[in-house]
Amino acid sequence: MQSRVLPLEEGKDPTPITKTNHSRVLPLKLLKFFGLFLVLGLGFSILSMFMIRYLGVQNVLTTVQSSFRPCLEEPSSLEHWIRPPSILLHTMNDEELFWRASLAPRIKKYPFMRVPKIAFMFLTRGPLPLSPIWERFLKGNEELYSVYVHSLPSYRDEFPPSSVFYQRQIPSQVSEWGKMSMCDAERRLLANALLDISNEWFVLLSESCIPLHNFSTVYHYIMRSRYSFIGSFDEPGPYGRGRYNWKMEPEVNITQWRKGSQWFEVNRRLAVNIVEDNKFYPKFEEFCRPACYVDEHYFPTMLTILTPHLLANRSITWVDWSRGGPHPATFGKADITEEFLKKILEGHKCLYNNQPSSFCFLFARKFAPSSLEPLLQFAPKFFGF
Numbered sequence: 001m002q003s004r005v006l007p008l009e010e011g012k013d014p015t016p017i018t019k020t021n022h023s024r025v026l027p028l029k030l031l032k033f034f035g036l037f038l039v040l041g042l043g044f045s046i047l048s049m050f051m052i053r054y055l056g057v058q059n060v061l062t063t064v065q066s067s068f069r070p071c072l073e074e075p076s077s078l079e080h081w082i083r084p085p086s087i088l089l090h091t092m093n094d095e096e097l098f099w100r101a102s103l104a105p106r107i108k109k110y111p112f113m114r115v116p117k118i119a120f121m122f123l124t125r126g127p128l129p130l131s132p133i134w135e136r137f138l139k140g141n142e143e144l145y146s147v148y149v150h151s152l153p154s155y156r157d158e159f160p161p162s163s164v165f166y167q168r169q170i171p172s173q174v175s176e177w178g179k180m181s182m183c184d185a186e187r188r189l190l191a192n193a194l195l196d197i198s199n200e201w202f203v204l205l206s207e208s209c210i211p212l213h214n215f216s217t218v219y220h221y222i223m224r225s226r227y228s229f230i231g232s233f234d235e236p237g238p239y240g241r242g243r244y245n246w247k248m249e250p251e252v253n254i255t256q257w258r259k260g261s262q263w264f265e266v267n268r269r270l271a272v273n274i275v276e277d278n279k280f281y282p283k284f285e286e287f288c289r290p291a292c293y294v295d296e297h298y299f300p301t302m303l304t305i306l307t308p309h310l311l312a313n314r315s316i317t318w319v320d321w322s323r324g325g326p327h328p329a330t331f332g333k334a335d336i337t338e339e340f341l342k343k344i345l346e347g348h349k350c351l352y353n354n355q356p357s358s359f360c361f362l363f364a365r366k367f368a369p370s371s372l373e374p375l376l377q378f379a380p381k382f383f384g385f
């Protein structure tokens with residue numbers, strides 16, 4: 001044994017000697033180790049330098065990337081182009097996002113089985129107090145819908161993985177009622193939803209909206225309609241034509257000026273029209289400011305000019321203006337009675353595919369958080385879910 005040979009340590013307990021010996025060997029090992037690393041590192045740098053010099057940076061990068069590509073991805077297959085983004089958060093700004101979302105196929109026949117989906121787009125400040133009713137409404141129809149939520153950028157929701165709202169927040173910005181930032185938020189929702197090629201219909205909703213029928217009824221009503229449901233009417237008074245500004249000519253003249261509720265349902269073609277627009281946007285941004293509430297005029301007017309033959313000119317979201325004033329009625333717990341629900345569901349008149357109909361509304365607003373409990377209770381009997 002080596003330790004015993006050391007003369008200075010004679011007669012002492014051998015344990016500490018072994019320790020000294022060990023600590024002498026360790027640096028040597030470490031040194032060898034570092035040496036190996038140094039050689040390896042040098043070799044690698046020389047190799048990369050060589051590769052960059054003779055193959056070019058791009059080639060080296062592609063070589064590196066291709067060797068790290070996960071085996072799921074098949075960039076050369078059609079699947080790659082039709083799969084929706086699995087993560088909604090992205091780093092595109094609006095300009096980049098709208099450009100990407102405006103890419104639309106020119107061949108109308110899809111070369112694959114495409115099941116058209118409804119995109120439910122929630123424009124909110126933060127929490128969704130009525131989410132349980134939407135969860136119940138959507139449950140079991142996973143192939144036929146997708147959900148998008150635009151909220152204040154600082155807001156983080158806490159839905160569990162089992163929720164239909166789980167990780168469905170899109171990159172958002174502050175938006176104010178009646179201002180262009182509100183239309184920006186709506187376009188942002190449309191653009192994000194357009195990234196999923198299966199989304200065919202786009203419904204704008206708020207945190208105070210509820211569905212009035214079961215999912216299959218809603219789906220078929222929208223699918224079978226020849227028109228998109230966006231409120232659009234020519235109102236002569238101060239709150240209609242009175243908000244028109246002559247400086248909007250020639251893009252928009254007074255006879256084309258329209259008003260309508262912001263809660264729309266549009267098909268994919270109109271959604272692209274809205275996202276790609278750079279002709280009407282500057283006019284509305286500059287000349288429709290409070291007391292001209294741009295979210296009530298921009299899309300109805302623009303779509304009336306571009307595609308009047310595709311508009312139903314009415315909304316499918318019921319709202320109660322009968323109390324008067326600048327805001328519609330909000331309903332709480334005490335308002336939710338059988339009579340009230342009958343009133344919402346019955347006694348309406350409208351056109352559906354040019355035929356007179358009494359079935360006019362698929363959604364309703366505005367409902368306070370306190371209405372949730374009675375609504376859930378009445379839903380099976382009145383809404384069918």
Ligand SMILES: *[C@@H]1O[C@H](CO)[C@@H](O)[C@H](O)[C@H]1NC(C)=O
Nearest residue numbers: 213214215216217383384385
């Ligand atoms: C949905 O409601 C309609 C009409 O009320 C009904 O005929 C249909 O059976 C319901 N569908 C489901 C899946 O509950």
Ligand SMILES: *[C@@H]1O[C@H](CO)[C@@H](O)[C@H](O)[C@H]1NC(C)=O
Nearest residue numbers: 249250251252253254255256
């Ligand atoms: C507005 O535009 C429409 C369509 O281009 C045109 O028919 C109409 O005469 C114009 N009205 C005015 C007042 O300029």
Ligand SMILES: *[C@@H]1O[C@H](CO)[C@@H](O)[C@H](O)[C@H]1NC(C)=O
Nearest residue numbers: 227304308309311312313354
């Ligand atoms: C909606 O209004 C436009 C003109 O504002 C009209 O051309 C179109 O036919 C209307 N749609 C329906 C379904 O009546």
